[in-house]
Amino acid sequence: MLNIEHLSKIYAVPGKSLFSRPGKFAALEDINLRIAKGESLGVVGESGSGKTTLTRCVLGLEPFSSGRIVFDGVDLASLKPGEMRDMRSRIQIVFQDPYASLNPRMTIRDIISEPMQIHRAKLGLSTAQQMARVYELLGMVGLGRQHALRYPHEFSGGQRQRIGIARALASNPELIVLDEPTSALDVSVQAQVLNLLQKLQDDLKLTYLFISHDLGVIRYVCDRVALIYRGQLVEEGRTQQIFESPQQEYTKMLLASMPEPDPSRSTLRRAPVAVKALPNH
Numbered sequence: 001m002l003n004i005e006h007l008s009k010i011y012a013v014p015g016k017s018l019f020s021r022p023g024k025f026a027a028l029e030d031i032n033l034r035i036a037k038g039e040s041l042g043v044v045g046e047s048g049s050g051k052t053t054l055t056r057c058v059l060g061l062e063p064f065s066s067g068r069i070v071f072d073g074v075d076l077a078s079l080k081p082g083e084m085r086d087m088r089s090r091i092q093i094v095f096q097d098p099y100a101s102l103n104p105r106m107t108i109r110d111i112i113s114e115p116m117q118i119h120r121a122k123l124g125l126s127t128a129q130q131m132a133r134v135y136e137l138l139g140m141v142g143l144g145r146q147h148a149l150r151y152p153h154e155f156s157g158g159q160r161q162r163i164g165i166a167r168a169l170a171s172n173p174e175l176i177v178l179d180e181p182t183s184a185l186d187v188s189v190q191a192q193v194l195n196l197l198q199k200l201q202d203d204l205k206l207t208y209l210f211i212s213h214d215l216g217v218i219r220y221v222c223d224r225v226a227l228i229y230r231g232q233l234v235e236e237g238r239t240q241q242i243f244e245s246p247q248q249e250y251t252k253m254l255l256a257s258m259p260e261p262d263p264s265r266s267t268l269r270r271a272p273v274a275v276k277a278l279p280n281h
Helices: 051-058 081-087 108-118 127-140 157-169 187-204 215-221 239-244 249-256
Strands: 002-013 023-035 040-044 066-071 091-094 175-179 207-212 224-229 232-238
Touching (some): 002 051, 023 040, 023 232, 040 051, 051 175, 051 207, 187 215, 215 239
Parallel strands (some): 040 207, 040 224, 091 175, 175 207
Antiparallel strands (some): 002 066, 224 232
């Protein structure tokens, strides 16, 4: 469904002095990735590795320097602005921060129905049908009709992220980019949101591009994993293969840094220190 072919993104950086030539910084360098329909690809990397730049290029928010991004046989770079706008109904995003991604002045009903209005020509929904769809989407993400006329500040972080997911589904997309969708949530809420994303993928036959720095989340959700370091693709393969038999030293280092679920096996665990009883006074 999505083919990323020899993708590079070069930024110009100011010179060290007023009269020196500008330098260049390669945020992405010759990236090749493929996502099949109905699959989840996790892209993992530390801060500054190029994950966000890759996301912006896929969404058409950032022009890339070379290479191609092909979605369902269409070269995204060849699309005119109006055509790219129509394509965005098929490619949606769930943002990292559920607090900043929702307009505080809009009701939940308006937030979720906005994509239907933008893509009304494609979806063909009347106002009444849009409202019915809003209620349907709220139910799909575990919220109710009573939440439709409330505002974002009346919800918890996990509920806001559910609203963000409902908004992403409003235009009937085929590919959803998940930009660290659980990193701002409590651990218990993370599990609920991840389970919801898996259920929606199974029910709606969605394709996920899952961006994260959390290998545990990627292992739980994704079919395949790609690791990026300093703009370069280090290793890519099936999730089980990468976790059980990593080939590259960078991958091994990341896996070794994962927390151990069993405290008794953790490398951070130390022998208990004997504490002497204080004398009675």
